Amino acid sequence: MRIFFRNRLFLWFCFLVPAHQLFAQTQKIYLNPATAGAAPQSKFVEITRITPIDAPNEKINTNTSLFITSKYWILYDYFEKKIYFFTKEAKFIQKFELKKYGDPVIVYDGKNEILKFNIKNKNYILTNNDLVNIRANADKKANQKYFKNYEIDLKQAQLQLKNTPTDPYFIANARWYYNDYYYRSDLAIDPNTKDTLGYELELLQNNKVVRSFFPFNKTSNPIFRYAAINSGAQIYLYGSDTASIAYTARPFNSIIYKLDKDSIQPVYEVILPAENAIPRSVLSNGFKSKAAWENFQNSNGNIFFSINSIRNIQNYLFLGIRFMRNYDHFLYDKKESKFYKNKMIKADSSQYNIQLLQSGLGQYNNGSYYTIVPASALVDFYTKNKENNVAYPPALEQFLKSATKNSNPVIVEYKLKN
């Protein structure tokens, strides 16, 4: 009852605060996805190091995720389910096969130098309703069996994959925000739930909700009922240089919010052309069935769905926009007040045609960004430009002399030009 009362108070607060004050800081930025600009990559990026992966006995695919830790470069191949450890000079150290464990969600805990593997126990099949029930009782011991946790302590000289007690935050589908704060976003609609009030974003501390944002009706929200469950829609926080500051956006909403500890405020509103914006009637009426939602997606591939991958870095705002059937990355240059489409930001020969921003920014570490680039891209460039006396860094040139299109990828380190 107390929670109910507190939540209602917050709602009243939202209504009482004049809209122009709540959105006073919001800057409108206009994005036309069809005509967002093109530019040479060198305008934004400076390549500082190219390091071929040195693992002659391993075949490493390019469909890998990269984790940068204080001691290692770690590559996770999600098709083969193998995780590789490298020195920061890309020398192979060790690998672990994860096939028998299932599909892990890998989290790097920089504070404790631990790589965590959160895995749904494949011995159980859980429906969305099961997950809702389990998450609501994340601290119940009986619910631990549905998930498994493993970790590798990166501080140890000998890397070992160890089974650890199930992380209640993982059960609760909560992700780390900063310090001991976690966040959770659950947009599932349950017509039978007793508590009709839900929140799109909740902050947790010690497994308890300490702050909630964006209330919605958990029994009847028209847009979430089919769209959220069937599309994996939820809120994600995207970090910044300041630990407590994160940026976020809500599904079906083009406002970018800044979250600082327990306060949230809109900072940008991305205005899209009418042909890309969600019709107001859809927002108010929602979808009558899963089929109606799927049809809407199929018939309106270019309608806006959500903003993701927000990186607000000095003069640039990087963001990914999910449309109903497409996905594109964009870069907003605050100085020029201009959007660029990442696919149109092309590398030239001074950067060996290495496309770095096509899928957004790479992994960040100590002022630099890191991206995995397939060897074939560099080999192509090298073959075509043999006559042009292109200057390569010695390590790269050495690699290219013997590399083939099937060689292991390279890791490119780059900085953003300010």
Added chain:
Amino acid sequence: MLRCLLIFLMLCGAASANCQVLNGKLSGVVTDSVSNTTLELATISIFAKDSLLINYQLSDKNGRFNFTRLPLNREMILDISYVGYKSYKKLFRLDSISSTRNVRIALSTNLGDTNAVVIKSIVPIRMNGDTLEINPAAFKMEKTAVAEELLNQVPGITIWADGTITVNGRPVPKILVDGKPFLNQNDPAVATQNLPKNAIEKIQLYQEIDRTKEQRDNTEQDSTYTMNIKLKENKKAGYFGKGSAGFGTDERFESDVSFQVYNKRNSLGIGAGINNINKSTGSIQQMLSNNTFRKVNPNVFNVSNFGRSGIIKSFSAGAVYTHDFVYSVNGNRTNSISSNYNHSGNNNYVSAKMLQERTTKDLTQFIESSNFNNYEGWLHSAGISYNKANGGARNFNLSANSNFNNGKSFSNSFTSVKDSSKALRNTNEVGSASSNDSRSGNINLNLSNFSNTQPLARFNLTAAANFNNSNSERNTLSIFDSYTNPNADTSYNRKYNTDQESVSVDFNLNYFGLRRLIFRRFALFGTELNLLQAFNYNQNKNSALVNDYDSAAQKFIVNSQLTNSNKLQTLRYTPGIAFQKSFYKYNSRFNRNVFLSLRLTQSISKEMNSSTFVIRNVDRSFSFFTPGASINYSYGKRDIFLANLNLNLTRNYSYPSVDQLYTITDSINLYAIRFGNPNLKNTRNDNMSFNLSFNKRKPNAKYDIGGSFNGSKNYRTNPFADSVINDISGKRLLYTINADNGVYYNLNYGVNISRKIRKNSIQLQYNGNYGNNRSSNYIDAIESNNNNRNLAHTINLQYSLKTKLILSLSEVISKFSSNQSGIGLTSYKVNNTTAQFGATYNYSKNVSFNTTISTTDNSNLTENIILWHAFGTYRFLKGKEGELKFSAFDLLKKFQNINVNTNIDGTSTSITNGLQQYFLVTFAYYPRKFGKRGSDGE
């Protein structure tokens, strides 16, 4: 075949020689002017100077494009567009000196004003996310062109001779208009051959989950192509149809009417047809499919069917109405009701002469019979169906159908049987008059829920109830004279009054939630558990009153040996359980799926038969274990190929019917007097089948290639067979027996290849079939092991030179042989080759000529059967709505309606009356309106 192929190739060559020189080549790379990097999926179009689209491509991942067979000595425009870049246009010309050109086009970006890009070019095709979009406005075609003609212009899309549409070798099973089957018709031709190009806003091609596999787990890779024709907003209502009438020599006539009107939520189709040219008028659905507007490659095979026996006057009229309760451009969400009514009738007069060689002990019998039959029948059928579907997860279908059928026939036959020395052994003259009247109805319900969010409520339920009531009267006179045993002569004048009533109820439940019910959230190592429940009840009441004419008393008296009442009730319950498990592996380059299924079912039956003949009062119970298993393996390499292998194993049983055990022997048909056998055992059938298919899926490949190899083996233990006794008098007595175990093999293999060269295309379809069955029977108490083989090759070749000339050649080569091991029994062999050649020459936009020639060469016939038809069509009026057609059938006047059949008894050749040479003039009018007048938007 070789001769035909040579002619075909010569015609193709001659056709190619007539067209302009197409040796020009233009290749190149599209790059970004700043970074010099290549641009993938740029649209490169080549237009003639008058804006006619000649060809277009999307650049590959390396920004490359390559056009071949471009015209020489002609001004053309190279147009390259890419979103975010300035369009590139350049006039160019290829000639015999420089027929090949390689270019590197650097597109400059719109750095100045990101919001001010104006796309001047109309892009013919483009990728919009994961959807391929075809823009009809970019294709300069005749205003009257229909969707099928447009699709024929798109690289990678093949419309096969049988109507199948493939994209890069992959079939498109679902073709929708605004998200729904057009006019609720299953045949996509109703849409693609009627909808004009200028009514279409765009054609979308995308992949979606294969709903037929939704009940499986772990098959995320299962997807299927869907083509959606999106109509312009102002074209979502309209009408179209056809009315035609034709008159010809020999008092031949035909008339067809079809009319379809639609708007966003309603559609109505009516159709009618009447003719005396042996052309099937068919159901309302067939009439709508056959009377489409298409002009190119007209359906020259939907004409007089000379192969049908007799002269058939047929009539059909019907209507189908569909109402959508919700307007939704969504194929997976429907809420609609559909009703149909059909009234048809035919009058068929057949006179036939049949010659048969029949193997018997020590000698072969030669049977000659002549007969005529006149049948007249009428059918009324009506149906209503309600469909509600929600995203493929929940489906509800309730339908009801009823049929009223009545008919009467008169027949007369005279049969004589001679031995190998041509000595007459017996004759049989039979005259029969009959009438029948039947009423039937059925109600079907299908309810399913495949929702993953409700695992306990996943099921598929079908229930059906069928009712049938019929009565018939038949009067048969049969006079049998035996020249070998005059004591066996018989003469009957017999009347049958038969009343039949049957009721059946079927109920099938497939419950997919068993694992969840028993094991809750436990995954059971990824194994699916399905509960199968089938229940069937059948009741069949039969009452036959049989009277024989007593010439002494000069009245009909009851035949107590045949007059009977019978009531058969069958109750069957089949519980079962199915285990299913999937394994899959995929990455960006390939995907591999293995699907295993094991089905364990027990079929428990109870049969109760009560009859006025005490011996037929039988109560029986059966219980059979009927397991089945299947393995499905698929392996695909992205954009290269997909191979699929399916293996099935099943076991089932059949038990002898009461009629087989205790037959009521009626000796009026003296050549098939059947006796019962109470000692018959059950038959066990063990079946094994496999299907292997291969499809090339390489975008921009020169050839579309697909193939399949299917086989089956059926092993029967204690199969039912006939023991035939050729009585000394000439009568044939048949006893059903359990023969030695039999084995049946069948292999079916085929390959489809197509090549599109600019707007020309060539298609080759080959299908082969080999069948071998080894079974045994008894002829005159001699056990004979039969080894029957049949081999057939079917080849279809089609060549289209733009829309100017379409040539098709098909050849069916079949061989049948039957070897009998019994001493004194004869073996048979028959070879048959049928070749059919079709040609369509569109002389101008309005005039076209078609011809079809078919020849049949049969080893049992001394002369080939040749049938040659020719047609001339003239389209007129503004929108080509008027059509005048002249048809000439059987130009050589050489056609004879001869059929050769072969089975283990021997071979038979029948010659029937049928159509002969005639000429027909037909006028057709195609009323058409799509949206408001002047709303073409072009």
